[in-house]
Amino acid sequence: MQDSNQVPEIEAQCPVANVSQLCQNANMIQRTRIFASLSLLVGAVAACSNPAETADAPEAAEATPTLTLYSSRHYDSDKALFAMFEEQAGVKINVREASADQLIETMKAEADMSPADVIITADAGSLWRFQDAGLTQPLLSETLTEVVPENYREPDGHWYGMARRLRGIAYDPARWNADELATWDTLASEDKAGEICVRSSSNIYNLSLMGELIHRYGSEAAGEWATSIVGNMARNPQGGDTDQIRAIAAGECSIAIVNHYYWVRLGASAAETDQQVAASTSFLVPEFTEGSGSHVNITGAAVTVTADNPVLAETFLAFLLSETGQSYLTTETKELPLLDTTALPDGVEAVPAFVASDVNLGVYGENQAEAQRLFDIAGWN
Amino acid sequence: MPRFALSIRSIPPVLLIALVGLPVLVAVWAGLTAGGGATWDHILQNRLVPYSLTTIWVLILAGLLMFAIAVPAAWVISLFDFPGRRVFSWALILPLAMPGYVMAYAWADLMGVAGPLQSSIRDATGWSARDYWFPNLFSVPGLAFVLASTLFPYVYITARAAFTMQSAATLEAARSLGTTGWGLFARVGLPVAIPAVLGGLSLALMEAAADYGAAEFLGIQTLGVGIVRSWNSFGEPNTAARLALALIFIAGSFFIIAKLFQGQRGTQQTSSRWLNPRRTELPPQSAWIATLSYTLILLICFFAPVARLLWLAIESRATAVELWPLVQSSVILGTMGTIGAFIAALVFTLSTKRNRELRFGARLVAAAGYAAPGVVLGLGALFILRETGQALTGWVAIGFLLWIYVSRFTSAGVEPLQATLERLPKNLDNAARSLGARGMNQFVRVDVPLLAPGALAAGLILFVEILKELPATLMLRPFGWDTLAVRAHAYATDERLAQATLPALLIVLAGLGPVLLLSWRLSRTERT
Numbered sequence: 089m090q091d092s093n094q095v096p097e098i099e100a101q102c103p104v105a106n107v108s109q110l111c112q113n114a115n116m117i118q119r120t121r122i123f124a125s126l127s128l129l130v131g132a133v134a135a136c137s138n139p140a141e142t143a144d145a146p147e148a149a150e151a152t153p154t155l156t157l158y159s160s161r162h163y164d165s166d167k168a169l170f171a172m173f174e175e176q177a178g179v180k181i182n183v184r185e186a187s188a189d190q191l192i193e194t195m196k197a198e199a200d201m202s203p204a205d206v207i208i209t210a211d212a213g214s215l216w217r218f219q220d221a222g223l224t225q226p227l228l229s230e231t232l233t234e235v236v237p238e239n240y241r242e243p244d245g246h247w248y249g250m251a252r253r254l255r256g257i258a259y260d261p262a263r264w265n266a267d268e269l270a271t272w273d274t275l276a277s278e279d280k281a282g283e284i285c286v287r288s289s290s291n292i293y294n295l296s297l298m299g300e301l302i303h304r305y306g307s308e309a310a311g312e313w314a315t316s317i318v319g320n321m322a323r324n325p326q327g328g329d330t331d332q333i334r335a336i337a338a339g340e341c342s343i344a345i346v347n348h349y350y351w352v353r354l355g356a357s358a359a360e361t362d363q364q365v366a367a368s369t370s371f372l373v374p375e376f377t378e379g380s381g382s383h384v385n386i387t388g389a390a391v392t393v394t395a396d397n398p399v400l401a402e403t404f405l406a407f408l409l410s411e412t413g414q415s416y417l418t419t420e421t422k423e424l425p426l427l428d429t430t431a432l433p434d435g436v437e438a439v440p441a442f443v444a445s446d447v448n449l450g451v452y453g454e455n456q457a458e459a460q461r462l463f464d465i466a467g468w469n
Numbered sequence: 470m471p472r473f474a475l476s477i478r479s480i481p482p483v484l485l486i487a488l489v490g491l492p493v494l495v496a497v498w499a500g501l502t503a504g505g506g507a508t509w510d511h512i513l514q515n516r517l518v519p520y521s522l523t524t525i526w527v528l529i530l531a532g533l534l535m536f537a538i539a540v541p542a543a544w545v546i547s548l549f550d551f552p553g554r555r556v557f558s559w560a561l562i563l564p565l566a567m568p569g570y571v572m573a574y575a576w577a578d579l580m581g582v583a584g585p586l587q588s589s590i591r592d593a594t595g596w597s598a599r600d601y602w603f604p605n606l607f608s609v610p611g612l613a614f615v616l617a618s619t620l621f622p623y624v625y626i627t628a629r630a631a632f633t634m635q636s637a638a639t640l641e642a643a644r645s646l647g648t649t650g651w652g653l654f655a656r657v658g659l660p661v662a663i664p665a666v667l668g669g670l671s672l673a674l675m676e677a678a679a680d681y682g683a684a685e686f687l688g689i690q691t692l693g694v695g696i697v698r699s700w701n702s703f704g705e706p707n708t709a710a711r712l713a714l715a716l717i718f719i720a721g722s723f724f725i726i727a728k729l730f731q732g733q734r735g736t737q738q739t740s741s742r743w744l745n746p747r748r749t750e751l752p753p754q755s756a757w758i759a760t761l762s763y764t765l766i767l768l769i770c771f772f773a774p775v776a777r778l779l780w781l782a783i784e785s786r787a788t789a790v791e792l793w794p795l796v797q798s799s800v801i802l803g804t805m806g807t808i809g810a811f812i813a814a815l816v817f818t819l820s821t822k823r824n825r826e827l828r829f830g831a832r833l834v835a836a837a838g839y840a841a842p843g844v845v846l847g848l849g850a851l852f853i854l855r856e857t858g859q860a861l862t863g864w865v866a867i868g869f870l871l872w873i874y875v876s877r878f879t880s881a882g883v884e885p886l887q888a889t890l891e892r893l894p895k896n897l898d899n900a901a902r903s904l905g906a907r908g909m910n911q912f913v914r915v916d917v918p919l920l921a922p923g924a925l926a927a928g929l930i931l932f933v934e935i936l937k938e939l940p941a942t943l944m945l946r947p948f949g950w951d952t953l954a955v956r957a958h959a960y961a962t963d964e965r966l967a968q969a970t971l972p973a974l975l976i977v978l979a980g981l982g983p984v985l986l987l988s989w990r991l992s993r994t995e996r997t
Contacts, residue, residue: 156948162959164790182948184861185959189701190847190944194861197851201860217704288688290698326607326688327577328964334583338591339598350964359785359967365583460702461511469688 154180155400158195159208160188161387165420166208172416173407179400188214188292195223195392205395206404208250208387211292213299215247215388216453224390229402235409236426239448240386249386249449250408251417252424254442255297256373256382258333258351260342266372266440272301273377275343276316284317285332285341288325289463293347293385298459299452300383300445304376307458314466325469330354337365347385348373349422352435356422373442381445385452387423482820482831485813490834492849492876493717493841499852500710508703509711512695520695521715523609524678527691528723530613531677532670535621538766540666543628544654548640550748551756557763558629559988564770565622565930566980568937568954570682571973573615574966575774577686578781580606585777612689616680618770620673626926626987627669627888631662663730668888671727672881675840678720682939682958692716693842706848713845720840721833728829775977778970785967789956796975799936799952803979805867806874806935811928813875814882818890819916822898832883839880843940846873850945866947873941878934882927889923925990929983936980953979 155173159166162185170181184191188209195202195218207224209215218224219242226244233241240249257269263283268274275284287294301310322341332344333351348371355366373382389408391401407413414430417423422433539561545551546558564572578584582598590601605611643657659666681693692715700709751759781787817835821828838846850869851861859865901915917924939954946955953972960969 162963167790184948185951185955186943187701189704189706190844192704193706193848193851194944197855198860199855199858201858203860203862288685290694290702292701295702324607324688327581327686330964331577331581331583334581335598338582338587340582357785361583362785457508457703457705460698461508464511464515469690 152178152180153397153400154182154203155397155404156182156184156203156205157208158184158186158191158204158206158392160186160191160214161208161210163420165416169408169413169416172412173404176407177400177403188217192217192221192223195394196221198394200394202392202394204392205397205401207247207390207392209389210253210387211296211452212247212249212386212388212449213292213296213452213456215242215390216450217456218390219246219450220453223393225393225395225398227391227398227402227405229405231406232402232409237444239444239446240384240388240426242450243448247388247390248405248409249388249426250405251387251414251421251426252444253293253385253387254348254373254382254424254439255293255345255385256348256371256439258336258344258346258369258371260336260368261370263342266370269343269372270374271377272297272313272374272383274374275320275345276313280320280343282320282322283342284320284345285322285335285343286317286325286345287328287332289314289468290460293329294345294463294468295456295459296385296452297345297383298463299455300447301376302455302458302462303447303451304380307462310459311462311466314462314468318466318468333369334365337368348424348436348439352422352433352439355438356435371438372440375443376445381447382442384442384444384449386426386449387417387421388449479820479824479827481816482827485816486831486834488872489813489838489876489879492846492853492873493713493834493837494849495852496710496841496845496849497714497717499848500707500712500714503707505708505711506705508699508705508708512699512708512712516690516695517712517715520690520692520712521719523689524691524693524716524719526609527613527616527684527689528674528677528719530610531617531620532674534613534617535624535670535673536666538617539621539624539669540628540659540662541654542763542766543625543632544658545751545759547629547632548658548748549751549756549759551751551759553760553763557767559985560767560771561625561763562622562984562988563767563981564619565933566977566984567619567771567774568682568939568957568973568976569616569619569677569680570686570939570961571778571957571969571976572619572774573612573683573686574961574969574973575777576615577606578966579773579777580604607687607689609689612684612687612691615683615687616677620676621770623673623676623930624666624669626930627665627885628662630888630922630926631665632658664891665888667727667730668884671724671836672839672884674723675720675836675880676934678716678723678840679842681842681844686961692719696842697844700844700848710845710848713841716842717837717840721837724833724836724840728832775974778974781967782970782974787965787967787971789960789968789971792953792956792972792975794949795951795953795956795972796979798946798950799954799976799979802870802874802942802946802950802952803932803935805871806878806938807928807931809871809875810878810882810931810935811924813879814886814927814931815920815924817879817883818886818920819912822890832880832887835880835883838876839878841877843873843877843938843942844944846877847941847944849873850941861945862947864947866945867950870942870945870947873945874935874938877938877941878931881934882931885923885927885930886920889920893919922990926987929987932983933980936976 170183174181195204207218224246226246228245232248236248241247259269298310298314301313329346329350332346333354335341336344351366351371354362357363375382389405391398395401408417409426411430414425414427418425419433422436424436542561546554580586587603639657639661643653648656679693681697684691684694692712696709696712699712700706817831821831850873854861854869901911937954939958942952943955943958953976957969957972957976
């Protein structure tokens, strides 16, 4: 494409070394405030890639550098966030939204010609898939490494977490105490017979949870767990997570395996019926065994192997981890920001405190096919 | 006239068959050569039979349901007068504007355990959700209901055309022999209309076979769902393509059964009396039953779900940003795709007019594309893209997307055209040729005017279909070309049904224009 052909010229005017130098200097001066460096980095690239400041020639307007995102997230607030980065950094952002697996096939088909610079997915397993297919590049960024905790990023820098999502349990507080549901094992016990509502097994969040169970206990035990859950189901898996929570309020079941933000969104909904559903249910984040920590998933991002301007891509990732980025990523979605310093979105404070499991999230992707196989055998539709 | 062999006339259709068939062939070929391994073994052992049986069940139930709704309605509306007849005659096509997945969302919400129907039962009786039985939409019959309620207009349209265009002489003869009422329908009307009805039914069933959205949402494990699952969960698109072969096989056998049956039963109208049968007044009691049943059908298949979606949008004060560009890209892509698929359908129909083998081949290839889920065709396109060494941007992306539209929907254009052609007396064609009309001359002066009604129907059906199309558009659209279907899907996958409602209703609205035009045309042919 025309736009991306022009990028090298811009790079020449804005030497890579300068940017990272700027960034490192900022880090040394203000170690306590990482975000200052992040915003500086954003500003630095913005300054040198903004055509108005770098080139006086009128045709420079056509040379706006392009950043192409392949995203499996679909939120209006993401669009607003991207628009903000376009303005700040003086770049044009192209987005292709599709499911992660379709994006992987598209990138494979495009091979060297792929315009993709950054991948964004709403699940760690998908990021691992991209990496496994050789579509990501390692990005050893001090800035990003410092901000993103170790288990939320790939050790070599193939991908980084941007926001957190919890798979937990919504339940009827009139029926259960929180300590009766404290671990995932408790759902397999006989007293939960006919009480559990959950969606289809091909849903990525179920697959990722199963992925961690396989990692911890091995295939056999994980498969037995799935079989017990199927035995305790109140109905065949159907609908989405929100439907499971509504089924609790309607009395069809008393336990639902759901992501935290669906429960939070019901409480924040403008519809009164939704608020009532949220008010009549509680949410908790179970552990695997006592003290093991809880299953956490991420929205994450990776720089592609074909990215022709990795510095710009890195800047974009840093922008997502800035206060603004974090707030835009999570306000509408009700995810948890990756940074503890960012204020929680409205309603998320109702989610109880938890300790994250220290398993590296890559295992979700590694075990995904096995998870589906075990679910199929267990009869979890 | 040489039989066919290497005649020049068979070159365009053969090329076109290749073009239309290539994406399916490439995907399936890749599946057969590169698939296999542990995942395939697992699917073969544990999933293939359940997937296939479920799919067959859904298709049989949906087929019966569509037949039961559409054929009697078409008969009564074509031959009798009763209160509201004029409105029903066009309104029964409205559900065609409703994408299956949108219908599934709406009815799942209406019938769900927390939905308005069940809630009012509980409020009225004080029961809990576990105390009573309620029909479960999340079941094989539920899915068949959802698919049938959006696809029965195909059968209705073709049956209407057949009943309306049947020779009044036949009916009058039957009547004079004392056959009336039910007997007239079962012994005279239906047998004459069967080829057309089967044509409509096989289209509707292939469309149902290719469904993924509704089945996935309702949690029914059809082959369509299995195909996407083996791609998404197992990360093996090749296995998905291999599984698609099973689906194409099932849909193909429905198609071939219909064609064989048509071949045996096909009746040609040779009477020169083209007068439409005169309508008679229904007796009051039957008239009320008719009015009531069609009101109910419309309510269930269109107005109730639309009203529910509107209410959801209002209740949660849903907003959706920048819908106008989506309408634009939907309409532009829809128009371009319609033109492409229409031309392909026209060439298929006309160039194979005198060549049975080629015609069967052409229709079978088109049918394979139609029965294959959009994701499989999209996958085929990506495999081809890989060979070209291009990026999926700009005109390359648009080109691939239009190609897939043509590959997927040509069948939906061929069938109405073919049905029109088959109803025409053969001697018209012979007369034209004996008068010296050949080639282009015959095409312009004879074929085009004769095919016009079928052509309009084909064009409008294509447009509405492409407007609703999701998977291929999602995979292949260039940057900045989101359609209404893409946006509705994006909200729905994030469980924001209220927000998904706005673009979904716009799809219905955009599809309504063509559907009304089609209805108007149907009523007009009737009056002439």
